[in-house]
Amino acid sequence: MKVVVDLNKCSDHGQCVFAAPEVFELDNRGELSFRKFAKDIYMSEELDESLRDSVEEAADICPMQAIEVED
Amino acid sequence: MKQIVVVGASLSGVRAADSILKHNNETEVVLIGDEVHLPYNRPPLSKEALASASDLDSLKLRIANKDGRLKVSLGSAVTSHDGRGRTVTIDDEGTLPYDCLVVASGISPRKLEIPRDDSAIFQLRTYDDMVRLSQRLGGSGSKQKRVVVVGAGFIGCEIAATLTLLSHDITVVAPEEAPMVRPLGAVLGNEIRRRHEERGVKFVMGQFPTAIAKRTNNSNVGKSGQGNIEVILSDGSVIECDLVVEAVGSYPNTSFLDQTLFDLKDGILVDERLHAGSGVFAVGDVARYPNLMVDTVPRRIEHWGLAVDSGRYVGKSVNAYLNDGEVEPFTTLPAFWSDQFDIRMQSFGLPGLASSPDSISLLERELKGDCAFGYHREDQLVGVVLIGMNPEHRRFKELVESSLSKG
Numbered sequence: 001m002k003v004v005v006d007l008n009k010c011s012d013h014g015q016c017v018f019a020a021p022e023v024f025e026l027d028n029r030g031e032l033s034f035r036k037f038a039k040d041i042y043m044s045e046e047l048d049e050s051l052r053d054s055v056e057e058a059a060d061i062c063p064m065q066a067i068e069v070e071d
Numbered sequence: 072m073k074q075i076v077v078v079g080a081s082l083s084g085v086r087a088a089d090s091i092l093k094h095n096n097e098t099e100v101v102l103i104g105d106e107v108h109l110p111y112n113r114p115p116l117s118k119e120a121l122a123s124a125s126d127l128d129s130l131k132l133r134i135a136n137k138d139g140r141l142k143v144s145l146g147s148a149v150t151s152h153d154g155r156g157r158t159v160t161i162d163d164e165g166t167l168p169y170d171c172l173v174v175a176s177g178i179s180p181r182k183l184e185i186p187r188d189d190s191a192i193f194q195l196r197t198y199d200d201m202v203r204l205s206q207r208l209g210g211s212g213s214k215q216k217r218v219v220v221v222g223a224g225f226i227g228c229e230i231a232a233t234l235t236l237l238s239h240d241i242t243v244v245a246p247e248e249a250p251m252v253r254p255l256g257a258v259l260g261n262e263i264r265r266r267h268e269e270r271g272v273k274f275v276m277g278q279f280p281t282a283i284a285k286r287t288n289n290s291n292v293g294k295s296g297q298g299n300i301e302v303i304l305s306d307g308s309v310i311e312c313d314l315v316v317e318a319v320g321s322y323p324n325t326s327f328l329d330q331t332l333f334d335l336k337d338g339i340l341v342d343e344r345l346h347a348g349s350g351v352f353a354v355g356d357v358a359r360y361p362n363l364m365v366d367t368v369p370r371r372i373e374h375w376g377l378a379v380d381s382g383r384y385v386g387k388s389v390n391a392y393l394n395d396g397e398v399e400p401f402t403t404l405p406a407f408w409s410d411q412f413d414i415r416m417q418s419f420g421l422p423g424l425a426s427s428p429d430s431i432s433l434l435e436r437e438l439k440g441d442c443a444f445g446y447h448r449e450d451q452l453v454g455v456v457l458i459g460m461n462p463e464h465r466r467f468k469e470l471v472e473s474s475l476s477k478g
Contacts (some may be wrong), residue, residue: 009129012410013417014464015376021296030461060086060379063110063121065132 002070003055005034005042009066016067017059017069023047043070072096072140073393076159076169078149078327080104082375083355084175085132086382090136091173093385095393099140101167103159105148108198110134111299112173114375115228116201118410121235124205127198127452146418147174153328154349169407171389174328174339175382178321178373183221186282190302192315195230207314208239215239219302221280221311222318224408228263230316231272232411242273242310244280244302246297255456256431259444262458263414270412281314283412297380323357323371338371343390345381352389364402364475365453372421373409402465404472417461421473422454436460443467451477 008068015016016024023044025033036040046056052069059067075091075098079083088100103111111130115121120130134141144161151160158166169417186476192203208216215294216239221286227288231241249260250267264274282303323338323428333347334340338359353360356380359371373431378404379423391398409416425431425446434445434455441459452474455467 002222011410011413012461013462015406015408016463018468026464028462030459052178057383059133060383061376063114065130068133 001047001049001050003047003059004068004070005032006038006066006068007032007035007038007040007042009064010062011066013063015061015063019058019061020051020054022051024058036054051054073170074168074309075171075173075389076167077102077173077175079175079324079355079357080106080110080143080145081175081177081355081378082093082110082132083177083382084108084173084267085134086379087173087175087352087385088141088387089137089352090133090383090386091389095390096138099388100142101169102141102163103147103149104143104145107146107195107200109143109145111198113196113332116198116330116455117195117226118233119239119240121195121201121205121230121233124202126209130198135279142401149327151308152327152329154351156469157350159320159327169350171350171352173389174325174347174357175355176327176357177323178323180317181320181322183280183283183317183319184292185280186284188284191285191313192283192317194317196321197377197405204316206236207300208237211237215315217312217373218242218314218316218319219244219300219312220316221245221302222277222320223247223274224253224318224320225251225407226315227318228267228411229409230272231267234316235271236268237410240270241246242275242312243267244275244278244304244310246277246279246305248276249275249292250276254418256422256425256428256444256446258428258431258433258438259456260457263411263416267416275304278308280308280315281305286311289344303366321356325357340369344391344398345385345401345404346388346392350392352385352392354378354385354478360401362402362405364404364472365424365428372419374405374407376406379401404468406468406476411438414460417457417460418454418466419468420446420452420475422456424448424453451475 111134123298220243249257252260325335338355338357358375359369430447434443436442444456448452
């Protein structure tokens with residue numbers, strides 16, 4: 001399981017951080033920390049299955065619907 | 072297999088369908104929507120989507136459809152409901168039986184009951200509404216339009232900001248003393264007004280339209296016949312414009328529901344497990360429920376996040392009902408955000424519960440920059456609104472949660 005974030009859609013609302021703090025983080029400027037690693041599309045490493053519920057919640061609660069969970 | 076009917080192919084309806092299928096393998100879900108489109112995300116309609124005339128695909132919501140047990144029926148309306156017989160009627164014709172019904176029918180925009188020329192008045196609730204407004208405004212490079220936005224709530228203010236960024240000339244008209252005054256209070260509402268005015272938005276507060284009509288003397292009518300609308304205000308003054316956007320609140324869609332069995336005074340009344348009785352549940356904007364995290368008073372709250380969270384929750388409640396099991400109450404912390412120009416607002420809790428204007432205070436930083444406002448009921452902090460302060464969100468969310476948990 002991986003998360004894929006469309007960084008052009010993402011507006012740094014940070015709701016994902018509440019749902020899945022193990023995966024998502026805002027930096028000290030209030031921007032999604034993945035912006036440091038990618039420009040348009042960020043794809044995570046393989047994530048542990050135990051995180052599924054929280055990353056699915058993060059995808060659901062994203063105001064811009066910028067997060068996808070891929071198997 | 073138990074049959075669960077979800078009324079409303081909306082955000083809360085889709086999340087409800089997912090969660091019912093996820094929490095009970097012995098269910099099939101029929102999701103019924105009156106729009107012809109697959110479910111999509113509405114908040115961008117007043118912001119990014121309106122600014123860039125987005126296509127529908129970019130707004131589509133994810134639907135899991137676990138094990139293919141979901142059937143989606145679009146372009147069909149539930150027209151009546153028999154709560155005792157446990158059936159709904161679709162488009163006045165077919166009858167559909169259910170074991171559980173989940174009401175996710177949402178809200179519809181209210182219309183001012185005044186003399187009005189509907190050809191010049193636009194609302195913004197659906198994707199089709201957005202396309203109509205977008206077409207009327209014309210693409211980029213088209214002539215600037217003078218737009219009167221009636222209503223200074225969140226939707227009205229977001230539309231005013233988006234259309235100003237598209238170089239249109241915007242006047243907001245509303246009867247309150249300040250924009251978004253009910254949830255934010257006058258001090259913060261007026262500060263947001265000041266920031267809008269700095270960016271070119273005009274406000275006429277304390278007034279409401281008494282008529283919206285085509286001009287009768289047509290000396291200035293353009294070739295297209297457009298640009299000749301008059302908005303007559305309560306003090307007798309007149310604003311000329313090309314079109315009007317009406318954002319004056321909404322009403323819950325409950326007219327199809329069985330009124331002999333359910334309390335439909337304001338949405339549909341359900342308990343803290345979102346159950347109205349007789350296997351009928353409700354989620355999202357249409358549900359009036361007590362959030363035990365706050366108190367025991369049932370409220371209907373139109374927050375995007377609660378539509379998601381109540382939908383994600385209701386599958387557990389439906390499953391408990393079908394199996395005579397137990398489930399914890401729905402107690403998500405209410406939260407909302409709004410983006411207007413470069414102003415990011417984030418709220419936690421229920422700021423609208425503040426006892427009086429005196430119970431609203433600046434908690435941190437300065438009114439004119441990024442800041443945090445606190446809303447108190449008696450001595451208890453019941454809500455926080457943040458302007459900017461993105462990196463601090465978690466701290467304030469936890470502050471509100473801990474205050475509410477102390478009761």
